[in-house]
Amino acid sequence: MNKSLSAPRSAEKPIPKARFGMRTRKLLADLATYAILIFGAIIMAGPFVWMIATAFKLPADQFTRTLIPNPATLENFQTLWDKLPFTTLIFNSLKIAVLSTIGQLLTCSMAAFVFAVVRFRGREFLFVLLLGTMLIPPQVTLVPNFILFRTLGILKYSPQMALWLPAFWGGAFGTFLLRQFFLTIPRDFAEAARVDGASLWGIFWKVYLPLAKPALAALAIFTFLWSWNDLLHPLIFLPADLDQTTLTVGLSLFQTQYAGRWTVMMAGALVSIAPVIVVFFLAQKQFIEGVAMSGVKK
Amino acid sequence: MILLVPTFIGLVFGTLGSIVATIILSFMKWDLISPPQFAGLDNYLGLLKDPLFLKSITVTVSFALLYVPGTMIISLGVALLLNRKLRGTGIFRSIYFLPVVSSAVAVGLVWSWIYAKDAGLLNYFITNLGGEPVNWLSTRNALYSVIIVNIWGAIGEGAIIFLAGLQAVPHDYHEAAQVDGATSWQRFLKITLPLLTPSIFFQTIIVTINAFQAFEYVYVLTRGANGASQIPTMVYSIWQNGFRWFNMGSASAQALVLAAFLIMLTLFYNQLQKRWVVYE
Numbered sequence: 001m002n003k004s005l006s007a008p009r010s011a012e013k014p015i016p017k018a019r020f021g022m023r024t025r026k027l028l029a030d031l032a033t034y035a036i037l038i039f040g041a042i043i044m045a046g047p048f049v050w051m052i053a054t055a056f057k058l059p060a061d062q063f064t065r066t067l068i069p070n071p072a073t074l075e076n077f078q079t080l081w082d083k084l085p086f087t088t089l090i091f092n093s094l095k096i097a098v099l100s101t102i103g104q105l106l107t108c109s110m111a112a113f114v115f116a117v118v119r120f121r122g123r124e125f126l127f128v129l130l131l132g133t134m135l136i137p138p139q140v141t142l143v144p145n146f147i148l149f150r151t152l153g154i155l156k157y158s159p160q161m162a163l164w165l166p167a168f169w170g171g172a173f174g175t176f177l178l179r180q181f182f183l184t185i186p187r188d189f190a191e192a193a194r195v196d197g198a199s200l201w202g203i204f205w206k207v208y209l210p211l212a213k214p215a216l217a218a219l220a221i222f223t224f225l226w227s228w229n230d231l232l233h234p235l236i237f238l239p240a241d242l243d244q245t246t247l248t249v250g251l252s253l254f255q256t257q258y259a260g261r262w263t264v265m266m267a268g269a270l271v272s273i274a275p276v277i278v279v280f281f282l283a284q285k286q287f288i289e290g291v292a293m294s295g296v297k298k
Numbered sequence: 299m300i301l302l303v304p305t306f307i308g309l310v311f312g313t314l315g316s317i318v319a320t321i322i323l324s325f326m327k328w329d330l331i332s333p334p335q336f337a338g339l340d341n342y343l344g345l346l347k348d349p350l351f352l353k354s355i356t357v358t359v360s361f362a363l364l365y366v367p368g369t370m371i372i373s374l375g376v377a378l379l380l381n382r383k384l385r386g387t388g389i390f391r392s393i394y395f396l397p398v399v400s401s402a403v404a405v406g407l408v409w410s411w412i413y414a415k416d417a418g419l420l421n422y423f424i425t426n427l428g429g430e431p432v433n434w435l436s437t438r439n440a441l442y443s444v445i446i447v448n449i450w451g452a453i454g455e456g457a458i459i460f461l462a463g464l465q466a467v468p469h470d471y472h473e474a475a476q477v478d479g480a481t482s483w484q485r486f487l488k489i490t491l492p493l494l495t496p497s498i499f500f501q502t503i504i505v506t507i508n509a510f511q512a513f514e515y516v517y518v519l520t521r522g523a524n525g526a527s528q529i530p531t532m533v534y535s536i537w538q539n540g541f542r543w544f545n546m547g548s549a550s551a552q553a554l555v556l557a558a559f560l561i562m563l564t565l566f567y568n569q570l571q572k573r574w575v576v577y578e
Contacts, residue, residue, distance in 0.1 A: 033379050040376065041393045044450070047408045048396060050419060054411065063417050111305035130305070133313040135561050137511055139533055140553045141312070143540050144319035150330070169308025204301065229401040231514045232533070236541045248403040252518060255407060262411050269404035280399045284392055287399065291455055292462035 048273075054266040062263045076267035084250065085242050086271070093247040096163045096234075097227040103167030104223040105216055108174030113204045115175065116182035117190055127179075134172045146236060155237065159244060162237040163230075167223065174219045177293065181215035182208055218290025221283070228276065247272045323550035330544050341551040351552060354535035361445060361531060362509035368449045369505050370498070373456025378486075380457065381464045391461075395454035402451065406518030409447045410435070413519070437528040440520050444529060447515050452508065456501055463497030464490065492576040499575045503567055510560055513537070532556050 054062060055076055056069040080086050115127050149155045149162040185208060193203045209216070234246040242250060251268050258264050280287055324341055328334035345351045376394060380387045397405060412419045413434035421431040434443045471489050480488070513533040520527040525542055527534055532552065540549030 030382070030384055033382055033384060037376075037379055037387070037390045041390055044396060044453070045393050047405065047412060047450075048400075050412065051404075051408045065419070065422060107304035107308070110301035114302045126309075130309055133309065135557075135564055136313065136317060137507070137553070137557055137560055139511065139536055140320050140557050141316040142536070143323060143546055143550050143553060144316040146541070147319070147323075147330075147546065166308070166312060168304060169312050170305030171308070175305060201301075225399055229403075231401075231403055231517065232537065236537070248401055251401075251403045251407065255410075255518065256523070262414075262417075265407050266411065269407045272404045273400045276399050276401070277396070280396070281392070288391065288395065288458055291398075291458045 051266045051269055054263055055270045056267075057263050059261060059263045062261075076263045077271070079264050080268055080271065084254070086250075086268075088243055089245065089247045089250040090271075092160065092245065093228055096160055096246060097224045099164035100167035100227040101220050101223045103164060104171055104174050105220055107168055107170040108219065109178050109209060109212070109216065110204070111170050111175045112178035112182055113208055116179045117187075117203070117208070118200070130172050131176060134176075142232075142236060149237065159238050163227070163233055167227075174223070177219055178212060178215050181212050185211050214286070214289065215293070217283075217286045218293055221287055221290055225276065320550045320553055323546055324554055326547045326550075328546040330546060334546075337547060341547045344548060345551055345555070348548075350530060350535050350538070354530045354532045354552075357441065357529050358510055358512070358532045360441060361448075361512055361529075362506060364442075364445050365448055365452075365509045365512075366502065366505050368445070369452045369456055370502060372449065373453045373501075374460050374494075374498075376453060376457040377460030377464055380461055391458070394457055397451040398454040402514035403518055405451065406447070406515050409515075410519050413443055435520060441529045444512075444515050444519050447519065448509075448512060451515070452505065456505065459501050460494065460497055463494045467493045495575040496577060499567065499571050503564060506563055506567070507560060510556060510563075532559075 049067065053067050053069060056072045056074070057064065058069075058071065058073050058075060061069070111130075115123065145162070145166070146155075154161050154165070189207050189211075190203050193207050198206065229248065230246075231248045231252065234249045235252075238245045238249065240249070240253065242253070245253075251265075251272055254265065254268060323334075325337060325339070326334045327337040327340065380391055415421065415431060415433050415435075418434070420434065425431055433439060467490055471493075472485055475485050475489060511533055512531045516527055516529060516531050516534055520529055522528075525538065530538070533556070536549050536552045536556070539545045539552060
């Protein structure tokens, strides 16, 4: 914006009065922008602030409307860990999210590399077919996957596997995202490595993967978040048993058990989003660039 | 070529296999206990008479009609404001993005506390201003209240996509137009908006898909003691049929109806795209 404003300023130099008018107008526009952005920020951040404020209040103080808990207490967190296997819930969510992320990074990058670099018959057809599956809502696969995993005995012996195993058979979104990135890497790199005697796997592992770090980071973030925050799949595939299930399902079970006990519930909600928020503030750039990347590259 | 094996397995067994299996199951009656029975078109005919399913279509379509334009307009507005690149806009960008990374269950719990009829924050403000407390999650209001939460949760993502699109608009265009005496409103209509149409197109599809898959906030905010909701979306109805009542056939038929909706909408947008999306 600044850049575009500098041009007319020089054009209007002979009439200083108009320049002054423009400057006042810009100031008013800036103030209005701030006013709207601040109002929006209050609405966006408000629920988080209220969550934190309530989580640190004594249960008896839950209906006080103060933002600063007085006295502040950790009692609600104590209740969470006393009454529920909270550590197990966190561990389950973490395990599923980490395995899913590994699976997606590995299989999507492998497929993306082939689609971007290797020429073979039917490549375009296969790629378009893969992209076409993005049109199919994931809910279509719920029932057959449930029946498949049940028939294979996975739901009985290791239900969590039903959640992370599909991450190991690739995915249209991740493959597309990484392929677009791989295409920006000059082919000369691959040719040079081949002349040096590198195998296809070597080119993939030593040349392409290290160069694709930003795209891999974006995919890792998406997959981890998606898995950590997912409710529908664990609700369906995992038994409603607190030792097996994830944090999201645990919290929603909790909602019925602890109805009306808002301080404890807010403490639980806070615990479930705190790690994500911390990582978000540390790796903001990757988060935001990742989202922008997924939208622009199309 | 071994590198392609997992994806190939996923494509054949995971996705294409699932689709075929869902189609076959949609012609069966199966409760997972007794053996599956061929049912012909019964599941589909049953849907036409199933009040829950019919309601879920009304709910989902109304949801999309309000949620899609709401999310698009607000996130475009936010992106335009952030694109003025004033000092501190980075902080605003992060704050607006917070709901996108947060779990819908956790955030849904907070909203249920804010919406609570007797002691919720919203009714506290309203009664303090002299109003009557509102039952935000009653049958009449729940749809709107849940849509507000969904829009709130989606603004950040849309704003980032639009911001990336806005930053790709060349400065020269604006400078040239300004020299020619175009007002900022004219520049917005004639330069920014047309160049933003690819982002708008992409985001409309994403937001529409999200609208038709709405589940989590509905589940957290409106699920009653018996597992039913006053505003069942299509995915909610699939979940109830398939995984609470174990009507695998009916759930499969509903999933296919949902898929058909989404494919038709995407094709429809694609047709529109030819008319109004401007590619440089």
